Amino acid sequence: xxxxxxxxxxxxxxxxxxxxxxxxxxxxxxxxxxxxxxxxxxxxxxxxxxxxxxxxxxxxxxxxxxxxxxxxxxxxxxxxxxxxxxx
Amino acid sequence: xxxxxxxxxxxxxxxxxxxxxxxxxxxxxxxxxxxxxxxxxxxxxxxxxxxxxxxxxxxxxxxxxxxxxxxxxxxxxxxxxxxxxxxxxxxxxxxxxxxxxxxxxxxxxxxxxxxxxxxxxxxxxxxxxxxxxxxxxxxxxxxxxxxxxxxxxxxxxxxxxxxxxxxxxxxxxxxxxxxxxxxxxxxxxxxxxxxxxxxxxxxxxxxxxxxxxxxxxxxxxxxxxxxxxxxxxxxxxxxxxxxxxxxxxxxxxxxxxxxxxxxxxxxxxxxxxxxxxxxxxxxxxxxxxxxxxxxxxxxxxxxxxxxxxxxxxxxxxxxxxxxxxxxxxxxxxxxxxxxxxxxxxxxxxxxxxxxxxxxxxxxxxxxxxxxxxxxxxxxxxxxxxxxxxxxxxxxxxxxxxxxxxxxxxxxxxxxxxxxxxxxxxxxxxxxxxxxxxxxxxxxxxxxxxxxxxxxxxxxxxxxxxxxxxxxxxxxxxxxxxxxxxxxxxxxxxxxxxxxxxxxxxxxxxxxxxxxxxxxxxxxxxxxxxxxxxxxxxxxxxxxxxxxxxxxxxxxxxxxxxxxxxxxxxxxxxxxxxxxxxxxxxxxxxxxxxxxxxxxxxxxxxxxxxxxxxxxxxxxxxxxxxxxxxxxxxxxxxxxxxxxxxxxxxxxxxxxxxxxxxxxxxxxxxxxxxxxxxxxxxxxxxxxxxxxxxxxxxxxxxxxxxxxxxxxxx
Numbered sequence: 001x002x003x004x005x006x007x008x009x010x011x012x013x014x015x016x017x018x019x020x021x022x023x024x025x026x027x028x029x030x031x032x033x034x035x036x037x038x039x040x041x042x043x044x045x046x047x048x049x050x051x052x053x054x055x056x057x058x059x060x061x062x063x064x065x066x067x068x069x070x071x072x073x074x075x076x077x078x079x080x081x082x083x084x085x086x087x
Numbered sequence: 088x089x090x091x092x093x094x095x096x097x098x099x100x101x102x103x104x105x106x107x108x109x110x111x112x113x114x115x116x117x118x119x120x121x122x123x124x125x126x127x128x129x130x131x132x133x134x135x136x137x138x139x140x141x142x143x144x145x146x147x148x149x150x151x152x153x154x155x156x157x158x159x160x161x162x163x164x165x166x167x168x169x170x171x172x173x174x175x176x177x178x179x180x181x182x183x184x185x186x187x188x189x190x191x192x193x194x195x196x197x198x199x200x201x202x203x204x205x206x207x208x209x210x211x212x213x214x215x216x217x218x219x220x221x222x223x224x225x226x227x228x229x230x231x232x233x234x235x236x237x238x239x240x241x242x243x244x245x246x247x248x249x250x251x252x253x254x255x256x257x258x259x260x261x262x263x264x265x266x267x268x269x270x271x272x273x274x275x276x277x278x279x280x281x282x283x284x285x286x287x288x289x290x291x292x293x294x295x296x297x298x299x300x301x302x303x304x305x306x307x308x309x310x311x312x313x314x315x316x317x318x319x320x321x322x323x324x325x326x327x328x329x330x331x332x333x334x335x336x337x338x339x340x341x342x343x344x345x346x347x348x349x350x351x352x353x354x355x356x357x358x359x360x361x362x363x364x365x366x367x368x369x370x371x372x373x374x375x376x377x378x379x380x381x382x383x384x385x386x387x388x389x390x391x392x393x394x395x396x397x398x399x400x401x402x403x404x405x406x407x408x409x410x411x412x413x414x415x416x417x418x419x420x421x422x423x424x425x426x427x428x429x430x431x432x433x434x435x436x437x438x439x440x441x442x443x444x445x446x447x448x449x450x451x452x453x454x455x456x457x458x459x460x461x462x463x464x465x466x467x468x469x470x471x472x473x474x475x476x477x478x479x480x481x482x483x484x485x486x487x488x489x490x491x492x493x494x495x496x497x498x499x500x501x502x503x504x505x506x507x508x509x510x511x512x513x514x515x516x517x518x519x520x521x522x523x524x525x526x527x528x529x530x531x532x533x534x535x536x537x538x539x540x541x542x543x544x545x546x547x548x549x550x551x552x553x554x555x556x557x558x559x560x561x562x563x564x565x566x567x568x569x570x571x572x573x574x575x576x577x578x579x580x581x582x583x584x585x586x587x588x589x590x591x592x593x594x595x596x597x598x599x600x601x602x603x604x605x606x607x608x609x610x611x612x613x614x615x616x617x618x619x620x621x622x623x624x625x626x627x628x629x630x631x632x633x634x635x636x637x638x639x640x641x642x643x644x645x646x647x648x649x650x651x652x653x654x655x656x657x658x659x660x661x662x663x664x665x666x667x668x669x670x671x672x673x674x675x676x677x678x679x680x681x682x683x684x685x686x687x688x689x690x691x692x693x694x695x696x697x698x699x700x701x702x703x704x705x706x707x708x709x710x711x712x713x714x715x716x717x718x719x720x721x722x723x724x725x726x727x728x729x730x731x732x733x734x735x736x737x738x739x740x741x742x743x744x745x746x747x748x749x750x751x752x753x754x755x756x757x758x759x760x761x762x763x764x765x766x767x768x769x770x771x772x773x774x775x776x777x778x779x780x781x782x783x784x785x786x787x788x789x790x791x792x793x794x795x796x797x798x799x800x
Contacts, residue, residue, distance in 0.1 A: 004430060004434050005430065005431065005434045007436075035623060035625075036625060038626075039623050039625035039626045040625075042441065042626045042627070043441045043626075043627060044441070045439070045441055046438055046439055046440045046441065046573075049435060050438075050553070050557075052428075052431050052432045053431075054427070054428065054431065
């Protein structure tokens with residue numbers, strides 16, 4: 001209701017639209033991964049908003065990194081379990 | 088001197104004073120007159136005030152110089168203008184404002200009922216004792232307050248009038264009358280006989296409330312036409328000196344959509360409510376409208392038709408009048424200047440956490456009770472107090488406190504009652520009516536036209552709510568819970584081994600202690616599914632979920648079942664599917680029940696293919712978002728409207744259209760067309776698509792649990 005600034009959801013949609021030429025040039029398989037980065041950022045909309053930053057996309061990049069680190073941690077755990085089971 | 092005791096039904100203005108209607112304890116409907124002076128205030132440049140004084144000296148008013156309080160500016164030197172004729176106040180003000188537009192005006196457009204309530208300390212629908220000098224009121228004494236939890240019920244006489252069809256589609260043949268246990272029909276083929284019949288019934292029954300379907304848009308205008316045609320005078324008012332008051336139809340933009348409101352017919356001495364033209368009547372009915380009338384001071388006829396926003400504005404005006412604060416005609420407070428960083432910090436809504444997509448078992452939903460109003464009251468957030476410390480209770484918290492307390496008490500009573508108790512429905516309606524007043528109150532702090540609004544106070548409330556939600560999250564995480572979702576004022580939490588409501592009690596106590604805002608357990612879900620975006624399965628969508636509580640009750644938000652534009656057919660099947668799934672106690676059992684659901688869907692599709700689904704269940708309802716000529720590519724609703732326009736019907740933005748998807752050139756068939764849709768012309772494929780979409784919503788969260796052949800698409 002009557003907000004002056006755009007919301008983080010709008011910001012991500014706009015940024016994604018601005019990068020449409022970039023995305024188009026990527027291979028189809030890379031496009032899927034690219035969309036995944038934005039999906040990762042969208043999981044942290046509340047946190048990006050709370051960061052109250054002048055450049056919210058910086059926080060969005062951090063959110064993407066965070067999701068990646070999370071995925072790596074999960075994979076590491078799985079690898080460890082597999083190694084243990086193999087031993 | 089005589090005396091009368093009873094319920095105050097109505098108050099309205101006359102040339103000289105006001106009229107009151109009392110339903111007395113001996114079951115009489117009494118009309119009284121009362122002298123009632125009206126005062127408004129003018130402030131501003133001194134030389135202009137002097138000129139205004141000279142201008143007004145010629146009029147029949149009393150002028151005084153005095154000091155009154157402006158909510159934001161503090162005490163002001165003002166000219167008070169007192170008129171003895173309430174009916175003339177608007178005209179006098181218009182003249183004055185035309186002459187002196189730069190002066191500030193206060194207390195001009197306060198409704199008469201509010202002035203009356205503030206001055207006499209009584210309330211509409213409340214009990215009072217009136218001392219009389221013939222028909223003139225000498226003194227009035229309140230015998231109840233609007234905050235009573237269990238007000239003495241008013242023995243209202245209610246007459247219900249319903250035509251046998253929607254008059255916008257075709258002419259009704261008869262009018263159905265219901266009064267107490269009696270029900271009968273009046274034929275409409277002869278207006279003369281009908282008018283004689285209705286007139287006799289009104290005289291004999293003398294109802295306090297005429298409850299109609301299409302009374303605003305059809306019956307009352309029609310009565311006036313027939314009255315002229317037949318020469319039979321029928322005045323539906325109890326006050327025979329008055330005629331029916333008609334307000335024109337309009338379309339307006341509110342809460343993000345265009346809404347259409349038909350013309351309205353108001354009565355004097357008794358009430359008329361058109362159930363089809365009353366905004367919130369469907370939500371909480373007559374009991375709710377009466378509850379709002381008690382606390383807001385706006386008459387029942389108006390309250391039933393108006394938005395809760397009008398109600399909360401009235402309550403704020405009432406608080407102002409009682410506190411001796413002047414009510415400005417226009418909003419004066421604009422947004423204060425802010426740096427960009429300050430704006431970025433302030434300009435936020437509530438905290439919305441993206442949920443963890445998928446199906447989860449044993450999840451508790453915890454809600455803050457009336458969070459925003461509770462914040463306003465606890466932290467004294469009001470337009471005039473924001474940013475200040477150690478100041479007296481502000482206007483908004485003062486208005487809200489009793490409302491909040493009353494709703495909480497009603498809810499407590501409700502939670503102790505057996506669901507089959509006959510009082511439950513009425514209490515629920517009253518609690519819902521109060522809830523709506525509380526809900527809109529927050530929005531009005533930031534609404535550009537609200538008289539007692541200031542965007543900073545609105546922002547202070549959301550900022551506080553975000554802080555409290557984060558505190559709740561931290562408390563929950565400290566105690567080992569996983570936060571699955573947070574949405575403005577509710578949290579979904581889960582922890583291995585926690586399943587009974589009592590398991591979550593320590594968490595609730597800890598949150599309540601930390602935040603100071605009451606919190607309630609909505610329930611523990613056996614399973615709940617949080618949904619992903621239809622566009623990208625990796626993106627979660629806030630506030631879209633469905634789940635089953637431990638007692639099997641379903642709760643769903645944001646899915647097709649909740650959407651107004653979903654057909655009954657799709658809605659029924661989606662609900663039946665969820666009911667099957669509600670038997671599951673765990674996510675795995677949920678997946679095991681999917682074949683039963685797919686069988687149900689296949690059966691439903693067969694029924695549709697063989698034409699065994701009643702067409703009424705396939706109706707699509709959509710609103711016209713603009714005027715017909717403004718459509719470049721007409722929506723299905725606009726195409727349906729065009730079909731009806733060809734038959735002479737007119738449409739305004741906000742009006743809603745009903746149609747079927749059809750295999751014809753325009754793709755739709757307006758439901759109100761006289762000719763029925765030919766068999767075989769129904770666009771079944773389109774309906775299958777709608778159903779598949781709705782079913783996808785239900786299957787998606789468990790895709791990973793399912794093997795390929797369990798999915799039928």
